[in-house]
Amino acid sequence: MSNFSNQIRASSSLIKRLKHLRQMSSNLVLMQTRSFTTTEGQRPTMVHKRSLDILHDPWFNKGTAFSMTERDRLDLRGLLPPNVMSTEQQIERFMDDLKELEVNARDGPYEPNALAKWRILNRLHDRNETMYYKVLIANIEEYAPIVYTPTVGLVCQNYSSLFRRPRGMYFSAADRGEMMSMIYNWPADQVDMIVVTDGSRILGLGDLGVQGIGIAIGKLDLYVAAAGINPQRVLPVMIDVGTNNEKLIKNPVYLGLQQHRLDGDEYVAVIDEFMNAVFTRWPNVIVQFEDFQSKWAFKLLQRYRNSYRMFNDDVQGTAGVAIAGLLGAVRAQGKPMIDFPKQKIVVAGAGSAGIGVVNAARKTMARMLGNNASAFESARSQFWIVDAKGLITEERENIDPDATPFARKVKETNHQGLREGASLVEVVQAVKPDVLLGLSAVGGLFSKEVLEALKGSTSTRPAIFAMSNPTTNAECTPEEAFSIVGENIIFASGSPFKDVDLGNGRIGHCNQGNNMYLFPGIGLGTLLSGSRIISDGMLQAAAECLAAYMTEEEVLKGTIYPSISSIRDITKEVAAAVVKEAIEEDLAEGYREMDARELQKLSQEEIVEYVKKNMWSPEYPTLVYKND
Ligand SMILES: NC(=O)c1ccc[n+]([C@@H]2O[C@H](COP(=O)([O-])OP(=O)(O)OC[C@H]3O[C@@H](n4cnc5c(N)ncnc54)[C@H](O)[C@@H]3O)[C@@H](O)[C@H]2O)c1
Numbered sequence: 001m002s003n004f005s006n007q008i009r010a011s012s013s014l015i016k017r018l019k020h021l022r023q024m025s026s027n028l029v030l031m032q033t034r035s036f037t038t039t040e041g042q043r044p045t046m047v048h049k050r051s052l053d054i055l056h057d058p059w060f061n062k063g064t065a066f067s068m069t070e071r072d073r074l075d076l077r078g079l080l081p082p083n084v085m086s087t088e089q090q091i092e093r094f095m096d097d098l099k100e101l102e103v104n105a106r107d108g109p110y111e112p113n114a115l116a117k118w119r120i121l122n123r124l125h126d127r128n129e130t131m132y133y134k135v136l137i138a139n140i141e142e143y144a145p146i147v148y149t150p151t152v153g154l155v156c157q158n159y160s161s162l163f164r165r166p167r168g169m170y171f172s173a174a175d176r177g178e179m180m181s182m183i184y185n186w187p188a189d190q191v192d193m194i195v196v197t198d199g200s201r202i203l204g205l206g207d208l209g210v211q212g213i214g215i216a217i218g219k220l221d222l223y224v225a226a227a228g229i230n231p232q233r234v235l236p237v238m239i240d241v242g243t244n245n246e247k248l249i250k251n252p253v254y255l256g257l258q259q260h261r262l263d264g265d266e267y268v269a270v271i272d273e274f275m276n277a278v279f280t281r282w283p284n285v286i287v288q289f290e291d292f293q294s295k296w297a298f299k300l301l302q303r304y305r306n307s308y309r310m311f312n313d314d315v316q317g318t319a320g321v322a323i324a325g326l327l328g329a330v331r332a333q334g335k336p337m338i339d340f341p342k343q344k345i346v347v348a349g350a351g352s353a354g355i356g357v358v359n360a361a362r363k364t365m366a367r368m369l370g371n372n373a374s375a376f377e378s379a380r381s382q383f384w385i386v387d388a389k390g391l392i393t394e395e396r397e398n399i400d401p402d403a404t405p406f407a408r409k410v411k412e413t414n415h416q417g418l419r420e421g422a423s424l425v426e427v428v429q430a431v432k433p434d435v436l437l438g439l440s441a442v443g444g445l446f447s448k449e450v451l452e453a454l455k456g457s458t459s460t461r462p463a464i465f466a467m468s469n470p471t472t473n474a475e476c477t478p479e480e481a482f483s484i485v486g487e488n489i490i491f492a493s494g495s496p497f498k499d500v501d502l503g504n505g506r507i508g509h510c511n512q513g514n515n516m517y518l519f520p521g522i523g524l525g526t527l528l529s530g531s532r533i534i535s536d537g538m539l540q541a542a543a544e545c546l547a548a549y550m551t552e553e554e555v556l557k558g559t560i561y562p563s564i565s566s567i568r569d570i571t572k573e574v575a576a577a578v579v580k581e582a583i584e585e586d587l588a589e590g591y592r593e594m595d596a597r598e599l600q601k602l603s604q605e606e607i608v609e610y611v612k613k614n615m616w617s618p619e620y621p622t623l624v625y626k627n628d
Pocket residue numbers: 201202203204205293294295313314318321348349350351352353354386387388389424439440441442445467468469470473493494495513514515516
């Protein structure tokens with residue numbers, strides 16, 4: 001009996017325990033269901049789309065809020081900026097932007113509605129590419145300053161707020177080991193042109209991190225508008241290795257990795273992995289490096305230029321544009337170009353752009369002087385380089401190896417009454433240069449004192465190149481240059497300025513000395529020649545073509561660069577010059593049905609025609625549905 005009652009007691013307690021367990025598990029289910037309901041709001045939605053088709057579908061798009069798992073499973077990895085955001089952060093970003101609209105729209109004193117114009121154009125770009133490029137090409141003079149320099153700088157500064165629909169690809173430090181598979185998330189089978197930046201030096205605006213993608217987009221707009229590269233075959237890329245901009249690291253709505261930049265071998269490994277991935281998928285692509293800080297610009301150029309089809313626009317494109325302008329300035333003095341090696345040139349700025357220019361200018365001078373060792377040595381002495389620490393001489397401590405060949409010798413500086421670290425004013429006063437060229441990113445560096453000193457120039461027509469971007473970083477304005485130095489000068493700036501009214505119907509012409517006159521033609525010419533690399537000769541041919549584009553009459557009037565309204569024509573000519581040089585150097589391997597042997601047979605006119613025929617124009621094709 002006791003056994004029986006014991007059994008009853010045991011089984012009733014078992015039943016109780018079971019009941020309790022059931023209750024607990026049903027509570028758990030309830031809790032799970034509740035928590036599921038509160039965090040997600042609904043059961044998963046089944047989608048039959050992937051990749052850009054989701055991002056472009058307003059029903060499904062979550063923008064930066066796609067989780068990493070979703071990004072992986074929906075083939076979105078790399079198509080969005082790396083920072084995964086909550087809905088609250090997204091809304092904060094949107095509201096900030098909406099409320100700041102009026103304050104942010106202005107770009108300097110000239111353009112009160114710059115950002116508003118950019119937004120309208122950008123929306124058109126998202127909806128209808130053909131129409132966008134038709135508008136851009138037909139109005140290039142008016143809208144290049146919006147989609148490109150200078151407003152693109154303001155766009156990059158505000159990109160975390162302005163970001164709407166993603167464009168291009170993002171590879172981040174967190175994607176190491178994944179890039180080869182991520183590159184296949186890009187929906188186009190063929191890509192001809194990539195512009196890549198790591199955002200470390202955007203124009204003269206410093207480290208803008210992931211927001212620098214705007215500059216790659218702006219450069220590719222010119223590739224399409226000026227060079228006729230098919231917009232379906234361009235790819236803007238941002239390599240986000242972090243940022244050293246503390247404001248961005250602390251900004252809750254920043255779109256990029258909120259960590260300091262990778263450096264050293266770790267950094268190089270990321271860029272190597274990216275290059276390997278893109279050239280594996282698209283062996284014929286051309287990669288333009290843009291706005292990398294000088295520290296890496298030269299190193300990466302040397303690392304890749306003999307094995308990949310790549311170039312650095314800030315180092316090589318800028319150098320070519322500056323040489324064309326410098327040769328124009330010689331002609332504008334009524335002298336033959338061959339007099340270039342006699343020019344005394346003071347350069348303010350020893351970064352990727354400044355050093356790129358002096359290296360190329362020295363080589364050009366040396367070639368004119370006979371292209372031997374003594375010519376090369378004598379060309380060196382035509383340059384005086386001033387950086388943030390003043391004149392660079394042999395006595396400079398920890399001198400940057402890229403600047404070393406241009407360090408002035410102590411004997412020379414003593415002779416001129418100069419010394420290590422002499423100020424820009426002192427250098428201009430002592431040297432009395434023919435040319436004062438600024439690539440310093442310091443707005444107003446060519447102060448009243450500096451320009452006054454330039455009045456002592458020994459040139460009959462001194463030239464001022466205020467090449468830093470954007471507008472606020474120009475070393476001086478054309479008004480300052482013409483009013484202080486005199487009417488008989490040559491003036492060029494990196495960002496566009498209006499011509500100056502000198503009174504009595506005379507105008508002071510303001511040239512735009514920007515690498516936009518070369519990079520589209522360098523890219524197009526390389527593509528159409530099928531050259532495996534971009535040689536010095538091809539770059540030189542591009543620069544000489546730009547220099548020769550201006551007539552004697554134009555140059556004598558002070559116009560040393562073409563108007564942007566003819567950028568499509570000048571790009572065609574530059575591309576043809578690049579193709580021709582590639583053929584002459586036996587680098588041209590051909591493009592599509594035009595093989596290397598066919599290319600060899602083309603005359604100069606036929607090369608130009610070949611280039612013209614291969615430039616894409618924005619026309620609607622007839623679309624036909626194909627069910628495969
Ligand atoms: N017009 C164009 O086509 C074109 C092309 C490339 C670059 N840029 C412009 O050139 C500028 C520089 O680019 P970067 O890549 O060489 O940048 P960078 O930061 O590497 O170099 C800037 C250089 O300027 C020097 N500098 C700073 N303050 C100075 C001062 N007070 N006096 C003299 N020198 C000073 C620095 O020491 C450094 O050597 C940027 O504004 C960029 O937009 C223009």
